[in-house]
Amino acid sequence: SAAFAVLLAWLAGPTLVQETRQGLSDIALLVTDGSASMQVGDRAALSAKAAASLTARATRLPGLELRHITVPESGHDGTLLWAGVRQALADIPADRLSGIVAITDGQIHDLPADPASVAAPLNVLIPAQGEEWDRRVRVIEAPGYGIVGRTLMLRVAVEDLGPPGSAPPGPATLAVQVDGQPPDHIQVTPGEVQSVPVEITREGRTLVKLATDPVPGEASPLNNQAVVEVNGVRDRLRVLLVSGEPNQGERTWRRLLKSDPAVDLVHFTILRPPEKDDTTPLNELALIAFPTRELFQDKLSGFDLIILDRFTDRGILPHIYLRNIADYVRHGGALLLVAGPEFAGARSLDQTPLGDVLPAHAPQGGDDKRDDQGQGNGGQGLLTGAFTPQVTELGTRHPVTQGLAADPNAPGWGPWYRAIQPEDVSGQVLMTGPNKAPLLILSHVDQGRVAMLMSDQIWLWSRGQSSLPGGGGGPQAELLRRAAHWLMKEPDLDEERLTARIQAGRLQVERQSVSGSAAGTVTVTPPEGAKRSLVLAPAGAGRVVASLDAASPGVWQVSDGTRLAYAAVGLDNPLEYADLRATADRVRKLAVATGGGVSWLGRGIPELRRVGATDVAYGAGWIGLRHRDAHLVTGVNSVPLLPAWAALPLLLGLVVAAWRREAK
Numbered sequence: 001s002a003a004f005a006v007l008l009a010w011l012a013g014p015t016l017v018q019e020t021r022q023g024l025s026d027i028a029l030l031v032t033d034g035s036a037s038m039q040v041g042d043r044a045a046l047s048a049k050a051a052a053s054l055t056a057r058a059t060r061l062p063g064l065e066l067r068h069i070t071v072p073e074s075g076h077d078g079t080l081l082w083a084g085v086r087q088a089l090a091d092i093p094a095d096r097l098s099g100i101v102a103i104t105d106g107q108i109h110d111l112p113a114d115p116a117s118v119a120a121p122l123n124v125l126i127p128a129q130g131e132e133w134d135r136r137v138r139v140i141e142a143p144g145y146g147i148v149g150r151t152l153m154l155r156v157a158v159e160d161l162g163p164p165g166s167a168p169p170g171p172a173t174l175a176v177q178v179d180g181q182p183p184d185h186i187q188v189t190p191g192e193v194q195s196v197p198v199e200i201t202r203e204g205r206t207l208v209k210l211a212t213d214p215v216p217g218e219a220s221p222l223n224n225q226a227v228v229e230v231n232g233v234r235d236r237l238r239v240l241l242v243s244g245e246p247n248q249g250e251r252t253w254r255r256l257l258k259s260d261p262a263v264d265l266v267h268f269t270i271l272r273p274p275e276k277d278d279t280t281p282l283n284e285l286a287l288i289a290f291p292t293r294e295l296f297q298d299k300l301s302g303f304d305l306i307i308l309d310r311f312t313d314r315g316i317l318p319h320i321y322l323r324n325i326a327d328y329v330r331h332g333g334a335l336l337l338v339a340g341p342e343f344a345g346a347r348s349l350d351q352t353p354l355g356d357v358l359p360a361h362a363p364q365g366g367d368d369k370r371d372d373q374g375q376g377n378g379g380q381g382l383l384t385g386a387f388t389p390q391v392t393e394l395g396t397r398h399p400v401t402q403g404l405a406a407d408p409n410a411p412g413w414g415p416w417y418r419a420i421q422p423e424d425v426s427g428q429v430l431m432t433g434p435n436k437a438p439l440l441i442l443s444h445v446d447q448g449r450v451a452m453l454m455s456d457q458i459w460l461w462s463r464g465q466s467s468l469p470g471g472g473g474g475p476q477a478e479l480l481r482r483a484a485h486w487l488m489k490e491p492d493l494d495e496e497r498l499t500a501r502i503q504a505g506r507l508q509v510e511r512q513s514v515s516g517s518a519a520g521t522v523t524v525t526p527p528e529g530a531k532r533s534l535v536l537a538p539a540g541a542g543r544v545v546a547s548l549d550a551a552s553p554g555v556w557q558v559s560d561g562t563r564l565a566y567a568a569v570g571l572d573n574p575l576e577y578a579d580l581r582a583t584a585d586r587v588r589k590l591a592v593a594t595g596g597g598v599s600w601l602g603r604g605i606p607e608l609r610r611v612g613a614t615d616v617a618y619g620a621g622w623i624g625l626r627h628r629d630a631h632l633v634t635g636v637n638s639v640p641l642l643p644a645w646a647a648l649p650l651l652l653g654l655v656v657a658a659w660r661r662e663a664k
Helices: 002-012 043-059 081-089 249-258 292-298 319-330 353-357 393-397 458-463 476-487 574-578 588-593 644-663
Strands: 015-023 026-034 064-072 097-103 122-126 134-141 145-147 151-161 172-178 184-188 193-199 204-212 225-233 237-243 263-269 305-309 334-338 382-387 416-420 428-432 438-445 448-453 497-503 506-512 521-525 532-535 537-540 543-549 554-559 564-569 598-600 607-611 622-626 631-640
Touching: 002 644, 026 043, 026 081, 026 622, 043 064, 043 097, 043 607, 064 081, 081 097, 122 588, 122 622, 134 204, 134 225, 151 172, 151 204, 151 225, 172 193, 184 193, 193 204, 204 564, 225 554, 237 249, 249 263, 249 305, 249 458, 249 476, 292 319, 319 334, 319 353, 319 448, 334 476, 393 428, 416 458, 438 476, 448 476, 458 476, 497 554, 506 521, 506 554, 532 543
Parallel strands: 026 064, 026 097, 097 122, 122 598, 145 225, 237 263, 237 305, 305 334, 334 448, 497 564, 607 622
Antiparallel strands: 015 631, 097 622, 134 151, 151 193, 172 184, 172 204, 204 225, 382 416, 428 438, 438 448, 497 506, 506 543, 521 532, 521 554, 537 543, 554 564
């Protein structure tokens, strides 16, 4: 059996293999978090110091290569640190990975859920003294639109974030500031949802700033404020149109107002004055009786705009109702008066209580005179003859008429044939008629606004070019639309305004003024509070503009000494700013599960050590990088353990010994 065993061993050919190996260095990965939250406080400085120190120490450890990467800001999804780690690990062989060291504030939003997927110890270095506090304002619900004249509700919460089990900073005060007005202060309990009422007072953009005072010792006040932008819209525009007598312009008004689905139009035409008596049955004159008390007393304040089109004082409206219209204007209402020949007559509205709020008055007497073009006044300031309305120098700067006649390639405006020569004009004259008589006049009256059109022939422009012998039509619809919205105080049509916008990361400032376009300066206050001056440059038509970089998130304030304007820079990465604490809550579990740990750089930079391939890579004041003993085989030498020259004699000897034993 021994001989047979030797035979089998020889046939198996046992061989001793000797390899020639070249050792490979271990590779460690140093990852620096470059997200926005790492710019809070002295985190960036601590991180840079730690990275430099670890890099210098790694060069003194033999057999170790340290690769350093920085993961930049990732956009809208928070800190995507692990995406950068995976990309860097793709170039590192798994058998050479000695460890991963991450310098971060701990706010990582893409950590792997399975620790087994991390092939090396993870040590996290946090640039802080320890767990931090942070107070934030969180907007839970904010409608994008609000109806003018109504109150909308914002749902917000002030939240205190801190180490579990520690005492919170205490109660909070929430300051609510709407369009730069003095803020309202609300006492809130941190963690509870608070309903904040906001009244929408005008059309267009309304900025609501919600802010709470910083807490002593908190990580950063950057998220102690939030900005909500609400677009104010009118539910329905209620317009009262009263035509004094049927006229050709009446159809123009109805077509213009009825074409807008957002307008609720109430229209009455006075078909017959009270003193006129004939045999026509009343039920053929009107479907309903003229509701004077209901319109001009009970529900007058509910209208956004009142239009009196060639209205004559014939006793249909008692003077007490006309006085109500005047009071309506003084308390913030809007009145548009279209004047025809009746305005220059004995029953002119100028002779009623309504005349107190009009910016121009009826002419007093005068002879019937003709100018060189054949235009005349009908003895009471009534000018007749063809004329083309002209925009005044003031009108070229006023938003209502700005740009109406700016296109030199557009066909000429068509002519009108009748206008009123007013007296005692006190408002802004934007357009003129024959003899440069004021044609379109705007005026501020206490809290309200009044516009007067001193001709009843704007309807001629609606007929277009082909039907007019003297030329084309004109911007009738656009002019009336702008005038109506100016009366209703649309912010974009204010003659004196300061606006600020954020576009493509820049603050765009524009000042509109009818007084001129001379350059000036404004004071810009960024969210961090350091004021600076900004020089405005002329841009034509009463506008001066300027811009500057606006990278800081929050509310930017612009002031020209009289007016204030606000612009809001949203957070490019809201998730990044949602929690600005330096914390180990997110990363500790993963670090410990991989054999690493968490260190606080504010307490010192840990020592760098080498540890065994299976040892824990973390301890008090130090972090470890494992020896992986990776190598490269450069050659192989095989030595037979039972060569033929030794196996054959041994086999033969065993066979002879077995034969002699059996022979006995």
